[in-house]
Every structure is written in C-alpha cells, then in structure tokens.
Amino acid sequence: MADSIFRKLRDGGEEGELAPALTIEETVVSPFALDVSCYLLANLSSSILAGKSKSEGLVLVTFSRSPSFYLQFLKQRGIVVSSSSKWIRVLDCYTDPLGWIDQPSTGVTEGPSLVKLNKCVSDLKRLFSSVIDAGREMVGDGKTRFSVAIDSVNELLRHSSMPLVSGLLTDLRSHAQVSSLFWSLNTDLHQEKVTNALEYISTMKANLEPFCPSPDGKRNALENLFLAHQDFGKGRFHVRFKLRKGRVRVMSEEYHVDQTGINLSPISSAESVIAATKSLIPKASYLVHFNLQLSEKERVEKEKVVLPFEHQDHGKSTEIYDGRRTLADGKTEATPLSSGELQADVVSSGKGGEIIYFRDSDDEHPDSDEDPDDDLDI
Amino acid sequence: MDRSVNLLDLALGLDEPSPLRGKVVLIEDCVETSGSFVLHQMMKRVLSPHSSDSLIFLAFARPFSHYDRVLRKLGCNLSTQKTNNRLVFVDMLMMKCSDNESGVAKLFREIQGTVGKLRSVTNSNITVMVDDMSLLEIAATNSNSDHVLDFLHYCHTLTSESNCSLVTLNHEDIYSSMERPAYLLQMVCLADIVIKAEPLASGLANDVHGQLTVVNKGMISSKSGKGSSRNKLQNFQFRIKENGIEYFYPGCSRN
Numbered sequence: 001m002a003d004s005i006f007r008k009l010r011d012g013g014e015e016g017e018l019a020p021a022l023t024i025e026e027t028v029v030s031p032f033a034l035d036v037s038c039y040l041l042a043n044l045s046s047s048i049l050a051g052k053s054k055s056e057g058l059v060l061v062t063f064s065r066s067p068s069f070y071l072q073f074l075k076q077r078g079i080v081v082s083s084s085s086k087w088i089r090v091l092d093c094y095t096d097p098l099g100w101i102d103q104p105s106t107g108v109t110e111g112p113s114l115v116k117l118n119k120c121v122s123d124l125k126r127l128f129s130s131v132i133d134a135g136r137e138m139v140g141d142g143k144t145r146f147s148v149a150i151d152s153v154n155e156l157l158r159h160s161s162m163p164l165v166s167g168l169l170t171d172l173r174s175h176a177q178v179s180s181l182f183w184s185l186n187t188d189l190h191q192e193k194v195t196n197a198l199e200y201i202s203t204m205k206a207n208l209e210p211f212c213p214s215p216d217g218k219r220n221a222l223e224n225l226f227l228a229h230q231d232f233g234k235g236r237f238h239v240r241f242k243l244r245k246g247r248v249r250v251m252s253e254e255y256h257v258d259q260t261g262i263n264l265s266p267i268s269s270a271e272s273v274i275a276a277t278k279s280l281i282p283k284a285s286y287l288v289h290f291n292l293q294l295s296e297k298e299r300v301e302k303e304k305v306v307l308p309f310e311h312q313d314h315g316k317s318t319e320i321y322d323g324r325r326t327l328a329d330g331k332t333e334a335t336p337l338s339s340g341e342l343q344a345d346v347v348s349s350g351k352g353g354e355i356i357y358f359r360d361s362d363d364e365h366p367d368s369d370e371d372p373d374d375d376l377d378i
Numbered sequence: 379m380d381r382s383v384n385l386l387d388l389a390l391g392l393d394e395p396s397p398l399r400g401k402v403v404l405i406e407d408c409v410e411t412s413g414s415f416v417l418h419q420m421m422k423r424v425l426s427p428h429s430s431d432s433l434i435f436l437a438f439a440r441p442f443s444h445y446d447r448v449l450r451k452l453g454c455n456l457s458t459q460k461t462n463n464r465l466v467f468v469d470m471l472m473m474k475c476s477d478n479e480s481g482v483a484k485l486f487r488e489i490q491g492t493v494g495k496l497r498s499v500t501n502s503n504i505t506v507m508v509d510d511m512s513l514l515e516i517a518a519t520n521s522n523s524d525h526v527l528d529f530l531h532y533c534h535t536l537t538s539e540s541n542c543s544l545v546t547l548n549h550e551d552i553y554s555s556m557e558r559p560a561y562l563l564q565m566v567c568l569a570d571i572v573i574k575a576e577p578l579a580s581g582l583a584n585d586v587h588g589q590l591t592v593v594n595k596g597m598i599s600s601k602s603g604k605g606s607s608r609n610k611l612q613n614f615q616f617r618i619k620e621n622g623i624e625y626f627y628p629g630c631s632r633n
Contacts, residue, residue, distance in 0.1 A: 028563055035598050066538040073598070095535055098528060100483040101490070154567075155531070158524065186567055189560045225566065226574055226591050226611075233609030259608060261598045 002036070002253065002264045005204055005239060006043045012054040012145060012179035019173045022182035023202040025195065028225050030208035030235055032255070033184035034064070035262035037151055040182060041070065042077045044147060048087050049079065055179035057138030057146035059131050061091045064152040067115045083114050089134040090115045097121040097155065122159040124168045135177060145179035148172055153183045153198070154190075162194050169201050203242050208255065210235040233257035237264055385625035386419065389592035389612045390571060398543040399503050402534060404569035408551040411588040413575035415616075415623055417509055417547055421445070422454045425464060430502040433459075434492055436485075438470045438513035451621050463499075466492055470517055482514070482529040489533070493540050503543060506533060510547040511565070523561045530568055550574075570595055578615070589615045590625070 005022055013019050022040075026033035041060070047053040060070060067090040071081050081088055092115050095101075099119040118130060135146040150156075156165050172178050187195045187207075199205050211234050237255040242248055253264045294302065383393050391397035403420075407413030424433045437445070445467075446456045459465035468488075489506060496504050508514065515526045536542045550562055566572055572593045578586060596608030617624045 028566060031567065031595060038598055066535065069538060095539070097531070098483070100486055100528075100532060102487070154564075158527065158564075186563075188563050189567065225572070225593060232611060257609060259596070259598070 002039060002206075002237065002239070004241070004251065005206060006040055006047075008204065008241075009040065009044060009147065009180040009182060010047045010053045010055075012147075018203075019175075019178045020180050020204065021169065021173050021202040022180075022204040022206060023198050024182065024184040025187050025205065025207040026184060027186065027208070027210075028188045029232060030210045031186070032208050032233075032257050032262055033186070034151070035257055036206065036208070036237075037149065037182070037184055038070075038073055039262055041149060042074065042079065044149070045074060045079050045088065046077075048147075053147075053179075055139075055145045055147040056087065057135060057144075058088050059091060059134045059138075059146055059148045060088065061127075061131060061148065061150045062094045063097070063121070063150070063155040064094065066094050067092050070151075081114070085114060086138055088114070089138060091118055091127075091130055091134055092116060093118045093121045093127075093155070097159070121156065124156075124160055124164050128168055128171055131172065132175060132177070139177065143176075145177050147179050148181045150181075150183035153185050157190060157194060162197055166197055166201060169198070173201070205240045207238050208235055209238060236267070237262075384623075385612070385614045385627075386416070386573075386590065386592070386616075386623075387423075389573075389590075389594065389610075389614075391594065392423065396503055398505070398545075398571075400537045400541050401543055401570040402537055402568055403543070403545045403571045403573065404565055405545070405547045405573045405575070406550040407547065407575040408549065408577075410577040411575045413547055413573065414509070415618055416573055416575060416590070417507065417545065418445075418448050418452060419623060420505075420545055421449060421507065422452045424503075424505050425449075425454050425456075425459050430464075430500060432464050432466070432496050432500060432502065432504045434466045434468065434489060434496075434504065434506045436468045436470055436489075436506070436508045436514075438517055439509045441471055442467050442469060453621075463496075466496070470513075482525045486529055486532045490536065493536055493542060497540055504540065505543040505545060506536065508533075508544075508546045510549065512549050512552060527561070527564050530565065534568060570597060585617060586615050587618050589613060 008020050009022060024033045024036050041058075044053065044058060048055060048058060060067075062070065070090070074081055095117060096119050098121070101119075116130065116134060118127065120126065131148060135148070139146050153165060153169075156168075169181070169183070172181055183198075185195065185198060210232055234254070234256050237253045239251050239253075240248060241251070252267055254267050256263045256265070387393060390403075405413045405416050421433065421435070423429075424431045435445070442456070449456050456465060456467070460467060493504055493506070511526060511530075514529065515523060530546070533544050537544050546565070548562070548565060572595075574591045574593075575588055576591070577588050591611065591613045594608070594610045594612075596610075614625050614627050616626075
C-alpha cells in the first residue's frame with residue numbers, strides 16, 4: 001500500500017488537474033509519520049535520480065527536523081546530496097522559524113543554494129513564493145514539474161490559522177509545475193475540524209493505528225501513551241485513496257518500526273492477528289506476578305456454575321431452598337442448594353442416603369413470644 | 379564512585395555510550411509525586427567524575443543552595459563543578475525576562491551563546507536542563523504557552539545542531555485539559571524520552587514512594603552504526619532514601 005502511495009506521488013497528476021496530495025496522520029501513541037515521510041522521501045529521490053518520475057526535482061520543506069538530518073538519512077540510503085545537486089532543494093523552516101537568531105539576512109537566503117533558511121514561517125505568501133522559486137531553480141519556468149514534501153504541518157498550524165494553511169496547500173496543489181505534494185500531521189495536537197479540513201484537500205490519507213488500542217476509548221491521548229504496550233512500534237498502516245469518480249478505496253498493511261525506519265508487510269491471517277492481540281498483556285497484568293487469565297477449560301467450568309440467585313438470566317426463575325419453608329412443603333422440596341432444582345417425593349424413598357432436615361423454626365411464626373423450652377416436661 | 383546501573387539508567391539507555399546525545403527528555407510529575415529526584419539523578423550522572431560532560435542548568439524553581447545541598451548528599455559538589463566550568467548555573471530567580479516574546483528569545487540566545495563557548499573547548503556532551511517549564515511561562519511575564527513552545531523548539535534545534543541533550547521538568551496536573559489540551563501533548567511529541575512520576579494506585583506507602591513510567595520513543599537513526607532501541611515502555615517503582623534512590627519492579631526484593 002505504501003508502494004501505491006509512492007507510485008501516485010511519483011507519477012503525479014494529469015495535465016489540467018490538481019496535483020495528488022497525501023496527508024500522513026500520526027498520533028501520540030503512534031508517532032511514526034517521520035518514518036513514513038523518510039520512506040517516501042528516499043523512494044521519490046531514487047526515482048527522480050533514475051529518471052523514472054514525472055517530476056524532475058524535489059523541494060523539501062523542513063519544520064520538525066534539521067535539513068542535515070534528512071541529508072544524512074538520504075546518504076545512509078545511498079543517495080548522496082551535495083551542494084551541486086540540481087534535483088533537490090531544502091527550505092529550512094526548522095533552524096530559525098521566527099527570526100530569533102541574529103544573522104545578517106533579509107529573511108530568506110538569496111541566491112541558488114541547496115539549503116535556504118526561512119526566518120518567518122508565519123508569512124505563508126512568502127513561503128509559497130519560496131517553494132515555487134526553489135522548484136524553478138531546479139527545473140526552470142517551463143512545463144517541467146517538481147514534487148513538494150513538507151515534513152510536518154503541526155508547526156505551520158501553530159503559527160498560522162487553518163484557513164491560511166489550507167490556502168497554502170491548495171495553492172501548491174494548483175500550481176502547474178507542482179507534480180505531487182505530501183505532508184504529515186499529528187491528529188492529537190489539533191481539533192477534529194483541522195484534521196477533516198486537511199483530509200478534504202488531500203487525495204490520499206495514510207494513518208497509523210497501533211495494535212494496542214486503549215481499553216477505554218474516552219481516555220485522552222496522554223493517558224493512552226502511558227497505557228501503551230511495552231513495545232508499541234507495531235500496528236496497522238491504513239491508506240484511503242479518493243478516486244476521480246468519487247469512489248474511495250481503503251487498503252491496509254502492517255507496520256513495524258525499528259532503528260532503520262518503518263517496515264511494511266501484508267496483513268497476517270486473522271487468527272495470528274487475534275493471537276497477537278491476545279498476547280498483548282494489559283499493563284496491570286504486566287505489573288503483577290500471578291496469573292489473571294482464564295484457560296478455556298476454566299472459562300467453561302465457570303459458566304456452568306449456578307449462582308445462588310433466583311434469577312439466572314435464562315428466562316425462568318429458579319427457586320433456591322432457603323431453609324425456611326413449611327414442613328409440608330419441605331417433604332416435597334429439594335435440599336441440595338447447589339442444584340437449585342425442585343425434587344418430588346424425597347422423604348418416602350430414602351434412597352441415596354439423603355439427610356433431610358426440617359428446621360424447628362418452620363413450626364413457629366416469626367417473632368413468636370413462646371419460650372422454646374415450654375414443651376419440655378420437667 | 380558508584381557506577382552501577384539502575385533501572386532508570388537502563389530505561390534511559392545509559393548503559394550505552396552517549397545515549398542522550400541529541401535527545402530531548404521530558405520529566406512529568408504531579409502534586410502527589412514530585413519528579414525532581416529524577417532531575418537530581420540526571421544531574422549527578424552528567425557531572426560524574428567518570429565523564430567530561432557539561433551542564434547548563436536554568437533554575438526557575440529554587441536557588442543554587444538548594445541544589446548544592448541535595449547533590450552533596452548524592453556525592454556531587456556543584457560548587458566545584460562550577461569552578462571547573464562543567465556547570466553553568468543560570469539563576470532565573472534573580473533574572474527577569476521582559477514581558478513579551480523577545481524575553482524568551484533573548485534567553486535562548488544566551489543559552490545558544492553559552493553552548494557555543496562550551497563547544498569551543500570540549501567535544502563532550504552538553505546537557506541543558508530546565509527546572510521547570512511552567513515557571514518559565516510565569517517568569518516571562520505575560521508570556522503564553524506558545525512562547526514556551528517556541529522556546530522549546532529552539533532548544534530542540536540545539537540538540538540537532540550542537541548535539542546537545544535537553545532535559546525539562548513539567549507539572550502535568552496544573553493545566554486544564556479543557557483549556558489547552560495540545561500544550562502538554564506538544565511537549566510530549568517533541569520529547570524522545572518521557573518519564574512520568576506518579577503515585578501508586580493504592581496510595582501512600584512507607585516503603586514505596588511512587589512509580590516511574592519511562593517511554594523511550596527513540597528515532598529513526600540518521601547516523602550509521604548501532605542505535606538505541608525504539609518504542610519501549612517500562613514501569614517500575616522507587617523509594618527515595620537519604621543518599622539515593624532505589625528502583626525496583628513491583629513485588630521484587632530491593633537491594
């Protein structure tokens with residue numbers, strides 16, 4: 001499924017249509033959007049260098065990590081980026097987004113260079129121009145196109161309102177030279193309307209669902225993080241494609257995150273998923289040193305036990321002998337409490353060695369003033 | 379000196395060389411259980427005589443004498459470390475930030491300058507500690523949580539540009555979740571390691587003073603070679619003694 005996303009970003013949109021756009025959604029419990037972005041970045045870069053992509057350049061806009069982080073990552077994947085590379089440009093909105101650092105600069109580094117510093121991320125019009133200018137530096141002003149990757153829009157949304165950010169992304173999609181576009185978002189940091197608005201703009205949405213959902217859906221994201229399983233780097237990667245005719249296609253994979261990044265694989269069989277889910281020990285059980293789980297046999301035996309209540313939830317009431325019935329009734333009623341069933345003619349047969357006990361109190365009315373010793377002939 | 383590794387050290391990956399380099403650690407505590415002892419333990423580790431690391435400490439909560447007294451009992455002399463230029467203690471109680479964004483910006487530039495000076499004389503790890511983030515918001519009068527988050531973002535750039543570590547302490551129970559639900563989450567998202575100090579579910583106890591949950595998110599390794607493990611959650615209990623802290627799993631005997 002991740003390959004499908006990559007292919008759509010690589011191939012871009014058709015002429016006259018808006019560029020395909022991807023939103024990568026992460027949460028506090030599944031904070032792996034950076035891994036997905038790096039995966040797409042590496043694949044897009046490789047395809048651009050191999051000449052297999054509709055776009056001939058990539059503009060990377062960094063908000064959450066430094067440009068050197070991504071350049072080092074690409075180098076580890078065998079993609080060496082130097083100052084003379086003409087297929088990639090980095091717009092650095094991470095190092096000094098608000099202009100706090102004293103540097104002799106007018107706001108955006110002038111002149112062609114691999115990394116351009118942006119010191120005013122709240123000016124979205126200027127940011128848009130910077131992205132387009134960086135792209136045109138690589139591919140020129142003609143019909144050749146370039147892709148745009150924004151590592152995170154969380155910081156953008158902190159400094160600018162949702163309509164302005166939405167406008168920026170739509171403007172980028174609408175530009176004739178932008179071939180494709182993707183960004184990431186942490187849905188726990190924003191209101192639902194923000195997430196929905198960004199989903200409306202995108203043609204693809206990818207979200208990461210951990211294998212260990214919270215036992216109580218009403219808990220907030222912070223509580224969910226500390227209730228996560230010991231090893232919470234696994235889950236499902238869902239992708240939702242909006243097709244041109246209006247249909248929606250959803251595909252899923254399993255993901256596993258390690259030091260090298262995100263690894264995607266087809267969903268395993270239902271039984272193994274259920275077994276994997278059942279093997280996730282809740283936090284409480286993880287803390288104690290005795291078994292809280294029931295085996296199948298124990299569960300069946302437990303269900304067979306009849307509780308000493310008259311109403312057993314099976315549609316009919318059950319009479320439980322309580323030792324306070326009359327003598328006449330006692331002759332025809334059962335004594336064993338565990339069965340809870342009526343038996344007839346218990347007294348006459350004497351079979352089976354039963355002991356039938358009739359309480360003295362059966363002969364008396366409640367709250368009687370009679371001395372129980374009055375019947376003694378002393 | 380005691381070089382034994384305890385459960386907190388293992389959870390933080392301190393059994394590996396320079397595990398916190400370039401990382402952000404967030405300590406969360408509450409009224410019932412203070413997380414200051416975690417900060418003190420990390421101070422002691424950074425200023426250990428077995429390392430040459432440096433520490434820049436922004437003190438908003440207490441004066442130098444308090445930390446000096448506490449660390450002395452743990453076997454660490456802060457005055458000596460100050461003299462040796464391994465400790466830069468910024469007493470924010472005596473300083474006053476101006477009441478706008480430029481106050482926190484100026485504070486960051488001072489920290490950046492200090493990091494630059496230290497980096498010019500040592501290649502060892504530099505740790506920036508803040509005690510605590512809620513008081514930073516108050517110190518910069520009329521500041522708001524956005525400025526604090528901006529400050530944190532810029533400190534985050536120090537972890538990548540200058541390979542520093544950032545350790546902050548925050549009280550998670552003083553913010554109404556209805557007013558600013560994203561503020562605490564922003565800090566959690568920024569952190570690579572989150573340490574939560576909270577009381578036991580059963581309440582107060584004489585021999586167990588609380589529990590720690592350590593979430594070590596790690597990060598995709600942009601550097602070649604071995605990386606620390608990712609996405610690990612560990613929970614254990616602790617007991618604060620006169621001269622140190624004991625950490626143990628529930629139900630296990632303590633040393």
